[in-house]
Amino acid sequence: MTRLPGSRRGRSLLTLGTLLLGLAGCSTMPAFGPSAAAIDKSAADIVADTDDVLPFRIIDVSASTLPAATASGRSFPAAFRGPGLRTTDEVIAVGDRLEIRLWEVAEDGLFASAGRRETVLNAVVSNSGEITAPYANTITARGLTTAQLRAVLLERYRGQAIEPEIAVAITETQSRATTVLGAVGTPGRVVIASSGIRLLDLIAQAGGTSHADWEVSVTVQRASSSATVLLSDILENSASNIVIFPGDIVSIAHVPRRFVVYGAVKRPGNIEIPLEEAHLAYLLSEVGGLNDRIAQARAVFVFRPAAAGGLPEDLRATAYRFDFSRPDTLLLAGMFRLEPTDITYVASADAVDFQKFVSIILSPILGSASTATNLGD
DSSP: OOOOOEEEEEEHHHHHHHHHHHTTTGSSSSSOOOOHHHHHHHHHHHHHOOSSSSEEEEEEOOOOTTTOOOOOOOOOOHHSSSSSSSSSSSBBOTEEEEEEEEEEEOOOOOOOSSSBBBBEEEEEEOOTTTETTTTHHHHHOTOOOOHHHHHHHHHHHHTTTTEEEEEEEEEOOTTTTTEEEEESSEEEEEEEOTOOOOOHHHHHTTOOOOOGGGGGEEEETTTTTTEEEEHHHHHHGGGOOOOTTTTOOOEEEEEOOOEEEEESSOOEEEEESSSSOOOOHHHHHHSSBBTTTTTTEEEEEEEEOOOOTTTTTTEEEEEEEETTTTTTHHHHHHHOOOOTTTEEEEEOOTTHHHHHHHHIIEEEEEHHHHHHHHOOO
Protein backbone atom coordinates (compact mmCIF):
# COMPACT_ATOMS: atom_id res chain seq x y z
CA MET A 1 0.00 0.00 0.00
CA THR A 2 1.38 3.39 -0.98
CA ARG A 3 1.93 5.68 1.96
CA LEU A 4 0.68 9.20 1.66
CA PRO A 5 3.12 12.03 2.25
CA GLY A 6 2.68 13.74 5.58
CA SER A 7 1.01 16.82 4.16
CA ARG A 8 -1.51 14.82 2.10
CA ARG A 9 -2.25 12.50 5.03
CA GLY A 10 -2.84 15.51 7.23
CA ARG A 11 -5.27 16.97 4.73
CA SER A 12 -7.12 13.65 4.47
CA LEU A 13 -7.40 13.39 8.24
CA LEU A 14 -8.64 16.97 8.37
CA THR A 15 -11.18 16.17 5.66
CA LEU A 16 -12.29 13.02 7.48
CA GLY A 17 -12.65 14.98 10.70
CA THR A 18 -14.72 17.57 8.89
CA LEU A 19 -16.83 14.75 7.45
CA LEU A 20 -17.48 13.30 10.90
CA LEU A 21 -18.43 16.72 12.27
CA GLY A 22 -20.70 17.24 9.29
CA LEU A 23 -22.40 13.91 9.84
CA ALA A 24 -23.02 14.86 13.46
CA GLY A 25 -24.74 18.03 12.31
CA CYS A 26 -26.85 16.51 9.55
CA SER A 27 -29.98 16.90 11.64
CA THR A 28 -29.69 20.66 11.31
CA MET A 29 -29.45 20.67 7.51
CA PRO A 30 -32.25 22.25 5.51
CA ALA A 31 -34.92 19.96 4.11
CA PHE A 32 -37.89 20.22 1.77
CA GLY A 33 -40.24 18.83 4.40
CA PRO A 34 -41.05 15.64 6.27
CA SER A 35 -40.25 12.29 4.72
CA ALA A 36 -42.92 9.76 3.84
CA ALA A 37 -41.94 7.70 6.88
CA ALA A 38 -42.43 10.71 9.15
CA ILE A 39 -45.89 11.28 7.72
CA ASP A 40 -46.77 7.60 8.22
CA LYS A 41 -45.53 7.72 11.81
CA SER A 42 -47.49 10.85 12.63
CA ALA A 43 -50.67 9.32 11.28
CA ALA A 44 -50.17 6.05 13.15
CA ASP A 45 -48.97 7.38 16.50
CA ILE A 46 -50.70 10.72 16.76
CA VAL A 47 -53.18 9.79 19.49
CA ALA A 48 -50.63 7.93 21.62
CA ASP A 49 -47.78 10.44 21.26
CA THR A 50 -49.12 13.96 21.45
CA ASP A 51 -52.17 16.10 21.03
CA ASP A 52 -50.16 18.88 19.38
CA VAL A 53 -50.35 17.29 15.91
CA LEU A 54 -53.63 17.36 14.04
CA PRO A 55 -54.86 13.78 13.53
CA PHE A 56 -55.38 12.58 9.98
CA ARG A 57 -55.72 9.33 8.10
CA ILE A 58 -53.86 8.12 5.01
CA ILE A 59 -55.60 6.53 2.05
CA ASP A 60 -53.51 4.85 -0.65
CA VAL A 61 -55.19 5.91 -3.88
CA SER A 62 -56.19 3.14 -6.23
CA ALA A 63 -59.06 2.52 -8.62
CA SER A 64 -61.21 1.39 -5.69
CA THR A 65 -60.25 4.15 -3.23
CA LEU A 66 -60.29 7.09 -5.64
CA PRO A 67 -62.63 9.64 -4.02
CA ALA A 68 -65.69 10.63 -5.98
CA ALA A 69 -65.77 14.21 -7.20
CA THR A 70 -68.02 16.28 -4.98
CA ALA A 71 -69.96 19.08 -6.57
CA SER A 72 -70.32 22.16 -4.42
CA GLY A 73 -74.06 22.37 -5.07
CA ARG A 74 -74.35 25.35 -2.77
CA SER A 75 -77.49 27.45 -3.09
CA PHE A 76 -79.08 30.41 -1.40
CA PRO A 77 -81.01 29.74 1.83
CA ALA A 78 -84.74 29.14 1.63
CA ALA A 79 -85.43 32.65 2.91
CA PHE A 80 -83.83 34.03 -0.26
CA ARG A 81 -85.28 31.43 -2.64
CA GLY A 82 -88.84 31.61 -1.32
CA PRO A 83 -90.09 34.99 -2.54
CA GLY A 84 -91.01 35.21 -6.21
CA LEU A 85 -91.79 38.18 -8.37
CA ARG A 86 -94.24 40.44 -6.59
CA THR A 87 -97.78 40.47 -7.91
CA THR A 88 -99.16 43.08 -5.52
CA ASP A 89 -99.40 46.74 -6.46
CA GLU A 90 -96.38 48.95 -5.97
CA VAL A 91 -96.52 51.31 -3.02
CA ILE A 92 -95.46 54.92 -3.07
CA ALA A 93 -92.21 55.81 -1.30
CA VAL A 94 -90.33 58.93 -0.27
CA GLY A 95 -88.79 60.74 -3.25
CA ASP A 96 -91.20 59.30 -5.83
CA ARG A 97 -92.41 61.63 -8.56
CA LEU A 98 -96.13 61.26 -9.22
CA GLU A 99 -98.22 62.24 -12.19
CA ILE A 100 -101.89 62.91 -11.41
CA ARG A 101 -104.22 63.19 -14.44
CA LEU A 102 -107.69 64.60 -13.76
CA TRP A 103 -110.62 64.82 -16.20
CA GLU A 104 -113.91 66.66 -15.76
CA VAL A 105 -117.06 66.25 -17.81
CA ALA A 106 -117.70 70.00 -18.12
CA GLU A 107 -115.50 72.65 -19.65
CA ASP A 108 -116.03 75.04 -16.72
CA GLY A 109 -115.06 72.74 -13.86
CA LEU A 110 -112.56 73.14 -11.06
CA PHE A 111 -109.59 72.70 -13.35
CA ALA A 112 -111.20 72.49 -16.80
CA SER A 113 -111.37 75.46 -19.09
CA ALA A 114 -112.81 76.08 -22.53
CA GLY A 115 -111.69 73.30 -24.85
CA ARG A 116 -109.50 71.65 -22.20
CA ARG A 117 -110.98 69.12 -19.81
CA GLU A 118 -107.77 67.27 -18.84
CA THR A 119 -105.41 68.59 -16.19
CA VAL A 120 -101.98 67.14 -15.33
CA LEU A 121 -100.63 67.65 -11.82
CA ASN A 122 -97.08 66.68 -10.73
CA ALA A 123 -96.06 66.02 -7.15
CA VAL A 124 -92.98 64.76 -5.29
CA VAL A 125 -93.32 62.74 -2.12
CA SER A 126 -91.56 64.64 0.66
CA ASN A 127 -89.30 63.18 3.34
CA SER A 128 -92.33 63.06 5.61
CA GLY A 129 -94.15 60.96 2.99
CA GLU A 130 -96.66 63.64 2.00
CA ILE A 131 -97.74 65.41 -1.20
CA THR A 132 -99.70 68.59 -1.72
CA ALA A 133 -102.33 68.87 -4.45
CA PRO A 134 -104.39 71.93 -5.37
CA TYR A 135 -107.72 72.08 -3.49
CA ALA A 136 -106.87 68.75 -1.79
CA ASN A 137 -104.51 70.00 0.90
CA THR A 138 -101.81 67.67 2.23
CA ILE A 139 -102.10 63.92 1.67
CA THR A 140 -99.96 61.20 3.25
CA ALA A 141 -98.99 59.23 0.15
CA ARG A 142 -96.15 57.05 1.47
CA GLY A 143 -97.21 53.44 1.78
CA LEU A 144 -100.26 53.84 -0.47
CA THR A 145 -100.66 52.18 -3.83
CA THR A 146 -101.52 54.37 -6.79
CA ALA A 147 -105.09 53.01 -6.65
CA GLN A 148 -105.39 53.94 -2.98
CA LEU A 149 -104.08 57.46 -3.64
CA ARG A 150 -106.56 57.81 -6.50
CA ALA A 151 -109.42 56.96 -4.10
CA VAL A 152 -108.19 59.60 -1.63
CA LEU A 153 -108.04 62.25 -4.36
CA LEU A 154 -111.52 61.40 -5.62
CA GLU A 155 -112.82 61.86 -2.09
CA ARG A 156 -111.02 65.18 -1.68
CA TYR A 157 -112.33 66.57 -4.99
CA ARG A 158 -115.90 65.39 -4.50
CA GLY A 159 -118.15 68.43 -4.59
CA GLN A 160 -115.40 70.61 -6.06
CA ALA A 161 -114.58 69.11 -9.46
CA ILE A 162 -117.40 68.15 -11.87
CA GLU A 163 -117.67 64.36 -11.97
CA PRO A 164 -113.88 63.96 -11.98
CA GLU A 165 -111.95 60.94 -13.19
CA ILE A 166 -108.41 60.53 -11.88
CA ALA A 167 -105.35 58.44 -12.84
CA VAL A 168 -102.18 58.27 -10.74
CA ALA A 169 -98.81 56.99 -11.96
CA ILE A 170 -95.29 56.86 -10.52
CA THR A 171 -93.05 58.44 -13.16
CA GLU A 172 -89.74 58.38 -11.29
CA THR A 173 -88.61 56.60 -8.17
CA GLN A 174 -85.52 56.00 -6.08
CA SER A 175 -87.06 53.23 -4.06
CA ARG A 176 -86.86 50.71 -6.90
CA ALA A 177 -83.08 50.82 -7.06
CA THR A 178 -80.71 48.07 -6.04
CA THR A 179 -76.94 48.30 -5.70
CA VAL A 180 -74.50 46.12 -7.65
CA LEU A 181 -70.85 46.22 -6.54
CA GLY A 182 -67.60 44.57 -7.53
CA ALA A 183 -66.42 42.76 -10.64
CA VAL A 184 -69.13 43.76 -13.12
CA GLY A 185 -69.00 46.00 -16.17
CA THR A 186 -70.89 48.94 -14.68
CA PRO A 187 -71.20 48.74 -10.89
CA GLY A 188 -73.57 51.15 -9.18
CA ARG A 189 -77.27 51.68 -8.53
CA VAL A 190 -79.62 49.93 -10.90
CA VAL A 191 -83.32 50.81 -11.19
CA ILE A 192 -85.42 47.67 -11.46
CA ALA A 193 -89.07 46.86 -11.86
CA SER A 194 -91.25 47.13 -8.79
CA SER A 195 -91.94 43.41 -8.99
CA GLY A 196 -88.22 42.62 -8.69
CA ILE A 197 -85.68 41.15 -11.09
CA ARG A 198 -83.95 37.79 -11.36
CA LEU A 199 -80.33 37.75 -10.16
CA LEU A 200 -78.79 36.74 -13.49
CA ASP A 201 -80.81 39.42 -15.30
CA LEU A 202 -79.53 42.00 -12.82
CA ILE A 203 -75.90 40.93 -13.35
CA ALA A 204 -76.40 41.18 -17.11
CA GLN A 205 -78.02 44.61 -16.72
CA ALA A 206 -74.95 45.73 -14.74
CA GLY A 207 -72.62 44.77 -17.58
CA GLY A 208 -71.91 41.17 -16.64
CA THR A 209 -68.53 39.82 -15.54
CA SER A 210 -65.52 38.88 -17.65
CA HIS A 211 -64.21 36.20 -15.29
CA ALA A 212 -64.82 32.46 -15.36
CA ASP A 213 -68.11 31.66 -13.61
CA TRP A 214 -66.48 29.14 -11.23
CA GLU A 215 -64.19 31.92 -9.96
CA VAL A 216 -66.96 34.45 -9.31
CA SER A 217 -68.77 34.63 -5.98
CA VAL A 218 -72.12 36.37 -5.70
CA THR A 219 -73.16 37.78 -2.33
CA VAL A 220 -76.69 39.05 -1.76
CA GLN A 221 -77.39 41.18 1.29
CA ARG A 222 -81.05 41.63 2.21
CA ALA A 223 -81.75 43.63 5.36
CA SER A 224 -79.65 41.95 8.07
CA SER A 225 -79.14 38.66 6.18
CA SER A 226 -76.59 37.78 3.54
CA ALA A 227 -75.58 34.69 1.57
CA THR A 228 -72.83 33.84 -0.94
CA VAL A 229 -72.97 31.40 -3.85
CA LEU A 230 -70.64 30.78 -6.79
CA LEU A 231 -71.89 32.04 -10.14
CA SER A 232 -71.33 28.55 -11.60
CA ASP A 233 -73.75 27.09 -9.01
CA ILE A 234 -76.35 29.73 -9.89
CA LEU A 235 -76.06 28.83 -13.58
CA GLU A 236 -76.45 25.13 -12.81
CA ASN A 237 -79.32 25.48 -10.35
CA SER A 238 -82.26 27.62 -11.45
CA ALA A 239 -83.53 27.80 -7.87
CA SER A 240 -80.51 29.95 -7.02
CA ASN A 241 -81.46 32.49 -9.68
CA ILE A 242 -83.38 34.31 -6.96
CA VAL A 243 -85.52 37.42 -7.26
CA ILE A 244 -83.70 40.62 -6.27
CA PHE A 245 -85.89 43.29 -4.69
CA PRO A 246 -85.40 47.03 -4.28
CA GLY A 247 -82.98 47.73 -1.47
CA ASP A 248 -80.97 44.52 -1.91
CA ILE A 249 -77.18 44.82 -2.28
CA VAL A 250 -75.43 42.43 -4.69
CA SER A 251 -71.63 42.07 -4.52
CA ILE A 252 -69.71 40.31 -7.29
CA ALA A 253 -66.16 39.19 -6.46
CA HIS A 254 -63.47 37.51 -8.53
CA VAL A 255 -61.95 34.74 -6.42
CA PRO A 256 -59.24 32.98 -8.44
CA ARG A 257 -58.66 29.42 -7.30
CA ARG A 258 -55.13 28.60 -6.22
CA PHE A 259 -53.73 25.23 -5.22
CA VAL A 260 -50.82 24.84 -2.84
CA VAL A 261 -48.05 22.44 -3.86
CA TYR A 262 -44.61 22.12 -2.34
CA GLY A 263 -41.91 19.63 -1.50
CA ALA A 264 -39.80 17.79 -4.05
CA VAL A 265 -41.21 19.43 -7.18
CA LYS A 266 -39.39 21.66 -9.62
CA ARG A 267 -41.44 24.83 -9.00
CA PRO A 268 -43.34 24.71 -5.69
CA GLY A 269 -45.82 27.47 -5.02
CA ASN A 270 -49.42 28.60 -4.99
CA ILE A 271 -50.64 27.66 -8.44
CA GLU A 272 -53.66 29.09 -10.26
CA ILE A 273 -55.39 26.64 -12.59
CA PRO A 274 -57.69 28.11 -15.27
CA LEU A 275 -59.99 25.07 -15.37
CA GLU A 276 -63.31 24.42 -13.67
CA GLU A 277 -62.28 20.85 -12.83
CA ALA A 278 -58.68 20.96 -11.62
CA HIS A 279 -56.95 17.58 -11.40
CA LEU A 280 -53.74 16.49 -9.71
CA ALA A 281 -52.09 15.57 -13.01
CA TYR A 282 -52.61 19.09 -14.32
CA LEU A 283 -51.29 20.64 -11.11
CA LEU A 284 -48.11 18.57 -11.16
CA SER A 285 -47.51 19.45 -14.80
CA GLU A 286 -47.90 23.16 -13.95
CA VAL A 287 -45.06 22.90 -11.41
CA GLY A 288 -42.78 20.99 -13.77
CA GLY A 289 -43.49 17.54 -12.38
CA LEU A 290 -41.60 15.68 -9.66
CA ASN A 291 -37.96 16.58 -9.14
CA ASP A 292 -36.44 13.25 -10.17
CA ARG A 293 -33.25 13.96 -8.21
CA ILE A 294 -34.88 14.25 -4.82
CA ALA A 295 -38.56 13.19 -5.06
CA GLN A 296 -39.86 9.98 -3.58
CA ALA A 297 -42.19 8.81 -6.33
CA ARG A 298 -44.10 6.53 -3.97
CA ALA A 299 -44.97 9.36 -1.59
CA VAL A 300 -47.02 12.11 -3.23
CA PHE A 301 -49.65 13.31 -0.76
CA VAL A 302 -52.76 15.43 -1.12
CA PHE A 303 -53.91 16.65 2.30
CA ARG A 304 -57.62 17.49 2.44
CA PRO A 305 -59.20 19.08 5.54
CA ALA A 306 -62.36 17.37 6.67
CA ALA A 307 -65.66 18.94 5.73
CA ALA A 308 -68.27 19.38 8.44
CA GLY A 309 -69.56 15.93 9.35
CA GLY A 310 -67.29 14.30 6.76
CA LEU A 311 -64.98 12.44 9.14
CA PRO A 312 -65.12 11.13 12.71
CA GLU A 313 -64.47 13.75 15.38
CA ASP A 314 -60.98 12.39 16.14
CA LEU A 315 -59.81 13.00 12.55
CA ARG A 316 -59.17 16.44 11.08
CA ALA A 317 -58.06 15.59 7.54
CA THR A 318 -57.37 12.89 4.98
CA ALA A 319 -54.02 12.43 3.23
CA TYR A 320 -54.39 10.75 -0.16
CA ARG A 321 -51.13 9.00 -1.08
CA PHE A 322 -50.13 8.38 -4.71
CA ASP A 323 -47.47 5.91 -5.80
CA PHE A 324 -46.09 7.25 -9.08
CA SER A 325 -43.89 4.21 -9.53
CA ARG A 326 -47.09 2.49 -10.72
CA PRO A 327 -48.08 3.26 -14.33
CA ASP A 328 -51.79 3.46 -13.54
CA THR A 329 -51.18 6.28 -11.05
CA LEU A 330 -50.81 8.65 -13.98
CA LEU A 331 -54.40 7.83 -14.91
CA LEU A 332 -55.53 8.10 -11.29
CA ALA A 333 -53.92 11.54 -10.98
CA GLY A 334 -55.86 12.64 -14.05
CA MET A 335 -59.10 11.54 -12.40
CA PHE A 336 -58.36 12.94 -8.92
CA ARG A 337 -60.27 16.21 -8.71
CA LEU A 338 -58.68 18.83 -6.48
CA GLU A 339 -60.51 21.06 -4.06
CA PRO A 340 -59.40 24.61 -3.26
CA THR A 341 -58.47 23.64 0.31
CA ASP A 342 -56.16 20.78 -0.77
CA ILE A 343 -52.44 20.89 0.00
CA THR A 344 -50.20 18.80 -2.27
CA TYR A 345 -46.84 17.66 -0.92
CA VAL A 346 -44.17 15.53 -2.58
CA ALA A 347 -41.93 13.83 -0.02
CA SER A 348 -38.15 13.71 -0.41
CA ALA A 349 -36.32 10.44 -1.00
CA ASP A 350 -34.44 8.93 1.95
CA ALA A 351 -31.02 9.53 0.36
CA VAL A 352 -31.63 13.22 -0.21
CA ASP A 353 -30.26 14.34 3.17
CA PHE A 354 -26.91 12.71 2.41
CA GLN A 355 -26.89 14.29 -1.05
CA LYS A 356 -27.50 17.67 0.58
CA PHE A 357 -24.69 16.97 3.00
CA VAL A 358 -22.31 16.20 0.14
CA SER A 359 -23.30 19.28 -1.86
CA ILE A 360 -23.50 21.73 1.06
CA ILE A 361 -20.73 20.56 3.42
CA LEU A 362 -18.22 18.57 1.40
CA SER A 363 -18.23 20.39 -1.91
CA PRO A 364 -16.87 23.69 -0.55
CA ILE A 365 -14.07 21.78 1.25
CA LEU A 366 -13.09 19.14 -1.29
CA GLY A 367 -13.95 21.00 -4.44
CA SER A 368 -16.48 18.54 -5.85
CA ALA A 369 -18.86 15.83 -4.67
CA SER A 370 -16.87 13.23 -6.56
CA THR A 371 -13.88 13.83 -4.28
CA ALA A 372 -15.97 12.73 -1.29
CA THR A 373 -16.76 9.42 -2.89
CA ASN A 374 -13.04 8.73 -3.31
CA LEU A 375 -12.03 9.42 0.29
CA GLY A 376 -11.40 5.73 0.91
CA ASP A 377 -9.29 5.18 -2.18
